[in-house]
Amino acid sequence: MERMLHEAVDAGRRVLDKGSVATYIPELAKADPNALAVAFCGVDGARASSGDTGTRITIQSISKVASLGLALSLLGEDLVFSRVGVEPSADPFNSIMRLEMRAPHRPQNPLINSGAILILSLLPFSDSSERLEAVLEIIRKMTGNPGLRVNESVAVSERDTSDRNRSLGYFLRSMGTMEGNVENILDSYFRQCAIECTVEDLAVMGATLAAGGSNPLTGEKVLPEKATVIIRALMTTCGLYDGSGDFAVRVGFPAKSGVGGGITGSIPGRAGLAVVGPALDPKGNSIGGVRVLEHLSGSMSLRVL
Amino acid sequence: MERMLHEAVDAGRRVLDKGSVATYIPELAKADPNALAVAFCGVDGARASSGDTGTRITIQSISKVASLGLALSLLGEDLVFSRVGVEPSADPFNSIMRLEMRAPHRPQNPLINSGAILILSLLPFSDSSERLEAVLEIIRKMTGNPGLRVNESVAVSERDTSDRNRSLGYFLRSMGTMEGNVENILDSYFRQCAIECTVEDLAVMGATLAAGGSNPLTGEKVLPEKATVIIRALMTTCGLYDGSGDFAVRVGFPAKSGVGGGITGSIPGRAGLAVVGPALDPKGNSIGGVRVLEHLSGSMSLRVL
Amino acid sequence: MERMLHEAVDAGRRVLDKGSVATYIPELAKADPNALAVAFCGVDGARASSGDTGTRITIQSISKVASLGLALSLLGEDLVFSRVGVEPSADPFNSIMRLEMRAPHRPQNPLINSGAILILSLLPFSDSSERLEAVLEIIRKMTGNPGLRVNESVAVSERDTSDRNRSLGYFLRSMGTMEGNVENILDSYFRQCAIECTVEDLAVMGATLAAGGSNPLTGEKVLPEKATVIIRALMTTCGLYDGSGDFAVRVGFPAKSGVGGGITGSIPGRAGLAVVGPALDPKGNSIGGVRVLEHLSGSMSLRVL
């Protein structure tokens, strides 16, 4: 397997020059566009990795699967999906126009920004730090890494520049779609996105989802199986924003990307497979990472679709 | 003329029960839906009025013509219209979706909410109170009423509930369309909208616009003539939100409405004609007020289109 | 007046090189981009003209005011405006998306393509030629030119290339907004647009609208006064497509443009003023023609807004 991972990283490196790191959050612009790494974690706990595995990124949108999992655990799917849709959006991850254009005026799904902000608002916490702590705790359990922390300089950078997310939050509240204090909710959101992790953390996270909610390293039951089924389905149809369809064609298993350059794949009943590569394609997905996963989907026969 | 005004108010009263007062700002919901008044002010200073002329309302969106006039005076039309469009919007006054949907991602015109917020951001003031004071001062000059003041309880009510305007402000900044501190700009906006006035104030304001910028009561030159030409044109095509076309058909002269229930009409070279009536139609325009103006447009031959 | 017209044409010629002739209909692409002419017709029948007054163009969208007038005459405004709106559209003249996006799913106004096609479908004719003949007849009466004819090669060219209008027609029928045979209705539409005329025809047409429906040359009462009031209001807010707001600012009186390069202005109670200039701006309006009208609006004090 090591060899296959190694070959895949090589293939991925060849497309890195076509991507570029996210610049809309100043701290993200400092990432190394040449970094690329992959990690595997079987549902039996077997592990392997290749490439620049020491690279630390912020989790960004991959955290959305954790906060969704938390919401499903605490509130149940009926309540959650009475407030947010389950359909792909066809629009960029930070789009607002469909919220106004179409009734019901709610986010298309929990994996675009508006949906993830709404999910946070549903969690039973009024204090921003408690809310963040609950999300952080579930990510620590999914990754099996109790040392995960928020990169506060990235969090501050997000807070200072993320006018679009503020616009989404206030819009949702203006429509009566969301309740609560917008700045308080966004504070959790910006910090959740700034959780720092490695490719190996992300692989274990994918394996926990693949194993029906039990972390294969710690054995801990982190999420209900039904929640993981829902999350994997949403990762398949919506996990790479408006590039999800292309990813389904080229790679063919559930995955979630973040603009920090991470992608967490989850092959049901089999393994988590993650990549880190901060150079992004125009839709905000790791350009080298997608190539790595495409390569391994073929060489390791991981396609499920 | 007194008789014509009186008859028009009578005609307007007959449709009041089909409207309702604005409720999205709690303080506005306290307005009297049965109040209705009209006032005339010729460019020669001749005045007349009828109905509940003592009714005090907040100026709301009618203030947009003053802040636009101020921006045109201070910055010139080239700069202003490099940042905001001059076309009708076809969408409700607080709509956001076109800002994302169509390039250039700027407000369609200065009389919808996004455009008016942008206009405030262009004014050469970094302090919210200074900015507000400058707008208030020009409105005082246009109305000839130095006693005009902000109704602070309405301003607070607007600030507390106007999530949509916050969403617009942050969206404009996220697109790079607007610069500056959003909350600071909105603070001026909410207070500008909460300036308290009477129907007679609004009539003089319309007369100042009709007279090319000179207040017929005070004789003061408040705005450049070119600015008033631009403002009257925008009032004609965009002054009653997405009800502007209907107003042009039924009434046929430049006018600007506000959700406080006021409408300021401006018949070029002839007079200002204003109404106050807090009961609104579904598009946010005074239902009785439009009827009054329609009636007078006929009886006084005021149609210019 | 001759001199003012002459100077205005000179001013217009200076911007011709920034425009280009319509190319989406092959026959229109043959027009002379350097042609420019203006004609005046007072409501008292006084006439004057300047420039390339012999230029023959097809009337294109200017015909929409005639078919709307016919519909208002035959059916009344209540019926007509129960089927089509009166508001500006903010979208290009051939746009379809708002018809799907917003209820009620009907054209925003009768002067965009979808609205004009719908108006034709309302007329009480099942035969395409009879329908065309009725529209042609009213245009003959409005222009006082019984010799007006359809340019059949342009009509064929429109029919062969106008997929967008077909799309609009079938869309309207699919929504239940329009009834009747689409091809039959479009046949009238394409031929109506291909009526050939000169700048002087258009000036008389504008004068008929300015005079409340009586042709100042023939004395014939062609349209009810109320219909002309409605038409002039719609010309003001929607007459130059998504350039109507800019035209209101720069010129300031009711007008309707066509992609053949004509614009018919109508100064209420005073005169018709028309231009012909096939070089168009990006929104489909005669670039030289708008400049001519802007010049004359100033020099002849024709602004009504």
Added chain:
Amino acid sequence: MERMLHEAVDAGRRVLDKGSVATYIPELAKADPNALAVAFCGVDGARASSGDTGTRITIQSISKVASLGLALSLLGEDLVFSRVGVEPSADPFNSIMRLEMRAPHRPQNPLINSGAILILSLLPFSDSSERLEAVLEIIRKMTGNPGLRVNESVAVSERDTSDRNRSLGYFLRSMGTMEGNVENILDSYFRQCAIECTVEDLAVMGATLAAGGSNPLTGEKVLPEKATVIIRALMTTCGLYDGSGDFAVRVGFPAKSGVGGGITGSIPGRAGLAVVGPALDPKGNSIGGVRVLEHLSGSMSLRVL
């Protein structure tokens, strides 16, 4: 397995009263809303079925996977996906507005109506009957049923009423996105949708896709494996229109629905599983059929996501 199929049909029957048959095509309105059937076909050729298996429906949108397969076979994926996207659309299957709203102005994917019409236009046939025959032939091979035929009365019914598809076709041509004779292409489209089949035909079709393109009954290689991979991915993200996300959550394997009431599921490497039930949910998918597949996805452990 018979028992599991039987139980699933029972579960499906309990929701039939919440659906209704398609009415926009008159012939479809004649379908029996109480009919419900399921059929299984393993990639090894094993078969089973339950319910009203004699019910004959028209294939409708399920035919889109066959025409897409044909296009991929004849033209290659590079050419096909240079003309049509691979992303979910978020809009109803017959939506037009995104084609105008967003560049590139091409269909979001080949499984919505606009995309399927475009796919037909790409096929190397200028004659409508030849084009239809080629699609019909590949469906015969995928189903292993050489007796499949077009239900001509349904085809005529579609042709007479499908103004929306005409609108889409002409719009695509007006944008330069599609070439060819629209009516000629639509003629093939309407007839392709009217191919009559049973639930067992659809199950074999799904099995052929599941088996990488070889029909398990006839052994014939009908489609390249790569084409089936692409098709299954698109079925997963876009197969049930704007209900695809919900289907992924509830059922979790690739499938394609049609408004005739059929759904063809394809479990990669394992089986085809199809349902027929003309009572539809509001998004146009068989309401009983989705319930049957949801039931079997659980009882037979067919979920792949």
